[in-house]
Every structure is written in structure tokens, then in C-alpha cells.
Amino acid sequence: MAKAKAKKILIADPDIKVVKQLSLAIREHGMESVNVKDGHRAIELAVDILPDLILMEIDLPYLNAIRVAQILMSNPKLRDVPILFMTSGKINPSYLSFFKHAVIKKPLNIDEVIARLDGLLVKKAKALEVQGVDKEIAGSLSQMSVVDLLQIFSMNRKDGVLIVRREDEGLEGMIFLQQGEIINAAIGSVKGEKALYRIIGWDSGQFEYLPKNFNPEVIIEKTTDSLLMEGMRQLDEWKRMEEEFPSMDSLIYLKVSQAKLSSKLRPVTKQVIALLEFYNKVADVIDNSSHTDFDVMMNIHTLCSKGVLELRDEALKQEGKGESPLLTSSEAFAIKEGLKKAFMESNNTGTVKIPVFSSSFGEMKRVTNVLASLRGFKLEHGLFLSEEEKTPLGALGHIKASDDITLLFFAFPLDMAYAPLWEPLLVDSVGALIVRDDDDKKINAFLTHLSTTINLKAVVLDSKKGLKPIGDDICHMNIMDIKKDSMSQSLHKMLDIFLDLEQEEEEDTGK
Numbered sequence: 001m002a003k004a005k006a007k008k009i010l011i012a013d014p015d016i017k018v019v020k021q022l023s024l025a026i027r028e029h030g031m032e033s034v035n036v037k038d039g040h041r042a043i044e045l046a047v048d049i050l051p052d053l054i055l056m057e058i059d060l061p062y063l064n065a066i067r068v069a070q071i072l073m074s075n076p077k078l079r080d081v082p083i084l085f086m087t088s089g090k091i092n093p094s095y096l097s098f099f100k101h102a103v104i105k106k107p108l109n110i111d112e113v114i115a116r117l118d119g120l121l122v123k124k125a126k127a128l129e130v131q132g133v134d135k136e137i138a139g140s141l142s143q144m145s146v147v148d149l150l151q152i153f154s155m156n157r158k159d160g161v162l163i164v165r166r167e168d169e170g171l172e173g174m175i176f177l178q179q180g181e182i183i184n185a186a187i188g189s190v191k192g193e194k195a196l197y198r199i200i201g202w203d204s205g206q207f208e209y210l211p212k213n214f215n216p217e218v219i220i221e222k223t224t225d226s227l228l229m230e231g232m233r234q235l236d237e238w239k240r241m242e243e244e245f246p247s248m249d250s251l252i253y254l255k256v257s258q259a260k261l262s263s264k265l266r267p268v269t270k271q272v273i274a275l276l277e278f279y280n281k282v283a284d285v286i287d288n289s290s291h292t293d294f295d296v297m298m299n300i301h302t303l304c305s306k307g308v309l310e311l312r313d314e315a316l317k318q319e320g321k322g323e324s325p326l327l328t329s330s331e332a333f334a335i336k337e338g339l340k341k342a343f344m345e346s347n348n349t350g351t352v353k354i355p356v357f358s359s360s361f362g363e364m365k366r367v368t369n370v371l372a373s374l375r376g377f378k379l380e381h382g383l384f385l386s387e388e389e390k391t392p393l394g395a396l397g398h399i400k401a402s403d404d405i406t407l408l409f410f411a412f413p414l415d416m417a418y419a420p421l422w423e424p425l426l427v428d429s430v431g432a433l434i435v436r437d438d439d440d441k442k443i444n445a446f447l448t449h450l451s452t453t454i455n456l457k458a459v460v461l462d463s464k465k466g467l468k469p470i471g472d473d474i475c476h477m478n479i480m481d482i483k484k485d486s487m488s489q490s491l492h493k494m495l496d497i498f499l500d501l502e503q504e505e506e507e508d509t510g511k
Helices: 016-028 039-049 065-073 110-131 146-155 192-200 224-241 267-275 282-288 293-305 329-337 361-371 416-425 440-454 479-484 487-499 501-509
Strands: 008-012 032-036 053-057 083-087 103-105 137-140 160-166 171-178 181-187 206-210 251-254 309-312 351-358 394-402 405-413 432-435 458-462 475-478
Touching: 008 016, 008 039, 016 032, 016 110, 032 039, 039 053, 039 065, 053 065, 053 110, 065 083, 083 110, 103 110, 146 160, 146 171, 146 192, 146 206, 146 224, 171 192, 181 192, 181 224, 192 224, 192 293, 224 293, 251 282, 267 282, 267 293, 282 293, 293 309, 329 487, 351 361, 361 394, 361 405, 361 432, 361 479, 405 416, 416 440, 432 440, 440 458, 458 479, 458 487, 475 479, 475 487, 479 487
Parallel strands: 008 032, 008 053, 053 083, 083 103, 351 405, 351 432, 432 458, 458 475
Antiparallel strands: 137 206, 160 171, 160 206, 171 181, 251 309, 394 405
């Protein structure tokens, strides 16, 4: 069997002692070294010998190593050659953003240098595999980072999807590529640049590349280079500011009246303040914002420092650990088996709806604020963040009520004009909530039509105290009482009415 060809390492450094030290270690490691003293000669020799790796002092005579690297990377034969920089000075982040993991400080630790050389050569081999014919590949982020992969896909104008998994955390991210350009990214319901920058920050896990055209929606229009530069900038800034940022479990509250805030707030500030009506945990505000994680966290930090927000480091319960399911066994059984209704017959997903009808944007927002107090409630992105304040139509939010049942709260305008949509959209509903307005006749007619059309029971939510019941057989609950007591207790009462559980218990006990 032919002996494997020794790897060639080009060393560019004017310090003779450093060169001798490196050359000896490289030869002992079974590789060859070629040495030069300045930037001009480094370019000339690199073009001539096509080295497997280049090791350069940043402050080379005549032409510094950063300019040398830019020239070499513009050459198709050399653009994939890894470069390891050395310096005894301060590293300038403005031009080393992509090289920051390939810089070694002097005085050198030879064992560290050799380990870095080996790591870069392994990464290069993986990169060549990625550049090859279109095929499925997989590997570990310890071998090649997300940024490295995306740069290679960009240079080679790849189509497909990069899937990144962190199985220990149950996370999976996808980055969609078209002709090497990033056109979309997703982690669950989080999409676009927000998802992309999260994935870029993952330094451990497994990756898989599928060379298929999935035709996702194009929601990212920036170039891959600008996206990677911005992603790395945000990651660096987060690390720099990490000690000053509040923890993800901290609670934040608005300290000043919204009326006193400027009418010319930045979009991210407007959104943070809007989300505080539903969430107070930092992690929840970040997750539910459409802005990038860094921009939201930086905004929260700034607003806290200006006294607009108040930060409380309160310990929160860990959701879903050691806590009982939201549904009682009777409620779960009634929903799953359809004791009183056949609303689950067409539902194979375990999701049931509770439509919320309202004629007012403000009242719908108020009800959603109450729902948000339910443990584990997840607000749908952007529903109340629009400048146009009209009653929404669509998902308000959802909650995992038991191991196999999800309750989806669905917003509907309190308007008979939308009645044709009831049957197709509300086929799997367990019951309805109707926010009472000033027209009781309209509410009564609405309740009758709801019952006769899709056989749905409803609870009327009163927004004022002292209102008379609309009818003897209509169940009323007051929004203020719900907020004062417990939304989870109120939810049990609602489900008892929707599912006729109270009547069923009376029949079982003979009352």
C-alpha cells in the first residue's frame, strides 16, 4: 500500500526562533513545513506549493496576514486552505470575526498548536466531503461549525436543507438553502433570522445535510455573508454582555404608565411592552417576540437601566416537572372519549379548540391576558402586535393540558357575518367563550345560532360587575373574578359546563 502523502504546512513568521520551534514539532508529527518571513513571499509560495494549511503571524512585514488571507481566499485553488493566525498583540475583532477560532496567542504552547493544526485539517477534509457531489452527509458540530458549513454551501451554491439537532435538549433547527443563499430557517414555530441566529450559536450537536429542494417560503432576503457576519456579531455581543443581562428566569414589569411613554418608540421596544401584558418571564418575552434574541435582550437591559422596566429575580416553578396535569381525569376522559359530543371523531392530533368570540380588540386582548396566567400557555406570535386594532381571527394560543391533549384557544369576531366559517374552523371545539358587549339581544341570538349550528355550549364572560344574566339557562363568569381567583379553577368550571360533567356526577350519585 502506498504511503500517505505528508501534509504541507506553510509557516509565515519573521521570528526565526518561533519558526524553528514550529518546524521541529510539525516534522515530529509526520508533516512537512515550508517557511517564509514576509507577506509577499507567503502569497508567492502558497500559489506555488498549494499547502494543506497556513500558519501566519498577523504582523508580517510588507503585507499583514489579514490582507494575505484575503488575497489567498480570492484564489479558487487556495480559498479552502485553512489558516491559523498567531499574535502576541491584541486581536482586532473588526477584521477577525471569521478567524476568531483560528488565532493562537504567543508565546506558543506547541501541544496546543499541533492540536489546532489537526483539528483544522480534519475540518478541511469534512469540508471537501461537503463540496463534493450532491449527496446526504452528516457529522458533528465539533468537527465543523454551523458557520463553516453555511460558508461552504454558499461558495458551492448548494440547494437543500441543513438540519441541526441537539438531542440532549430535544431541539432541532433547519436552515433552507437555494443556490447557496439562506432563504429560511426554523426551530419549531420560530422562523426567519431569529431562528437562524439561534442555530448559529449552537456549538454542540449533530448536523445533517439533505440536497433536496423543499421550496419553503422565502422570508430571508439578505445575503449569506451579511447574515453570518451579523449572526457572529450578535453572538459575540451576547457573550460580552452576558454578565450584565438578566437571567432567562427573571421577571420584568413595566414601572411607568404606557401613557407616559414616547409615541416614537422603536419597533422592538413597542413589542416588548406589548408582550409584557401577557408575559413577565424574560425567556417568554424573548421567545414570543419576532425580533432576534439579542435585540430583545439588549432592549430589556436598556429599559431596565433607564428605569422603564423593573427586574425581579424571583424563583419560578419549573413547568411540567412534578406538577399534576391541568385536566382532571374526568375532563380528559370526556374529551378523549367524546361522552357528550362527537367533536373528536375527525381529530387525530389530540388538539381541541375553545373559540373565544368578542366584538372588541381590547376585550379580546384582556381575555388573552387572563388566559396567559395558565401554566404553560403559549401565545401565538404577532396576534396583538399589529398597529391595526381590529378583532382578530385566528389562534390566540395553546396549552398542553395533559400528555395527549392540547387546548387551542381560537379568536373569532362576535359577528354573524363569520358564521359560515364556524363549521370548517370549529369542527373540533369542546365549547365556546363569548365576551359580552352592550347588545344582549345580539348575544342571545348568537348563542342560539351557535347551539343549533354546531351544537356548541358556551360560557358568557362579563367584563363589568353587576350585569344581569342574559337568560336563566346561560352560564356567566366575570372576567375580573377569574383574574382575582385562578384561571385554572375557572377553566375547570368551564369544562364542567362544556362537557356536562356536573350533571353526570349528579346522575352517578343519584342526586
